[in-house]
Amino acid sequence: MPRTDRFLDIRRDPHSDELLARGGDSGAHGFLQRAGLVAVVRVHETYHRAPTGLAGDDVSRLATDAVARLRTAGYHVDCDTGLDTDSRPASYLPLGASVAHLAERLREAATTGEAAQVLTELTASHDGVLAALEEVLTATAEFHEGLGQAVGPSIARRLRYLADEHLRVIRSDLPETRDQLADRHAPHPGRSTCTGEVPSTEQERSAVCACPPPPRTLPVPPRPMAAGPRR
Incomplete structure (x- = not known):
């Protein structure tokens, strides 16, 4: 459906x-x-x-x-x-899709270093996503200041407030998070790749690895045979 x-x-x-x-x-x-x-x-x-x-x-x-x-x-x-139209224009990925891809990379990150590398695309001081967003807000404020309408200056002040106050908080906090991850050098405990090695602290040395066994898969029952006509 x-x-x-x-x-x-x-x-x-x-x-x-x-x-x-x-x-x-x-x-x-x-x-x-x-x-x-x-x-x-x-x-x-x-x-x-x-x-x-x-x-x-x-x-x-x-x-x-x-x-x-x-x-x-x-x-x-x-x-x-x-x-109605038969036109089918060429389609392109929007710019937001590139930023959303960073979220996918974070969900797949297996180490703190990989996560820090992704966050760098957001927090880079010169050409990161957040720096570009601040530029957009500032440019939009400048646009409203030149419109010549009574409401323009108030919208411009609001946009500058968003850039100077709200966005600045993110631009100061998120880089600190990124730096902490970069200094940690640790695998994510829930996403680490199994190497098959038994750690030295493992009591049962005959074990193949310390990972939990994979879930047991139940066998698929055979399909029932179609019943033929009785003689």
């Missing part, structure tokens, strides 16, 4: 004529946002709408692009006739 979170509906609301995209999982929401839609978070639902102030043709173009992106990624999309 196909997963329901792989289905989306992109249509104009019959009452408000507003373009709305409903359904999908978090991955689909990422495609919708990259196509230009805006997320609306409710208590029981997160859906997406077109940005305000767009002309009708621009809304249709945006929605058609979203349909194409989602279908390229394997989602099932129902949409208004005018939004």
